[in-house]
Amino acid sequence: MAPSTFSRWLRPEVYPLFAATGVAVGICAYQLIRNITTNPEVRVSKEKRAAGILENFDEGQKYSENFLRKFVRNKKPEIMPSINNFFTDPQNN
Structure with a gap:
């Protein structure tokens, strides 16, 4: 990337935007991992999917x-x- 790109996006005024986006991505990742690992309706392994309802x-x-x-x-x-x-x-x- 060109130095102008870094100087355009990595300024102190943009830090709150990065923080808000990071928090939103973190919440989405937490919910995705929680649903995949603990939701009783989500079955990732083939053996559990074969069990049906x-x-x-x-x-x-x-x-x-x-x-x-x-x-x-x-x-x-x-x-x-x-x-x-x-x-x-x-x-x-």
């Missing part, structure tokens, strides 16, 4: 109830709960 509800439940879903299940959908409580509930202030 399986009625394995425990494995499907384990896949759908991942760590993040368990963590946020009983939480209120708020980004900053203390600030929300401060402005919405004047009796506690």
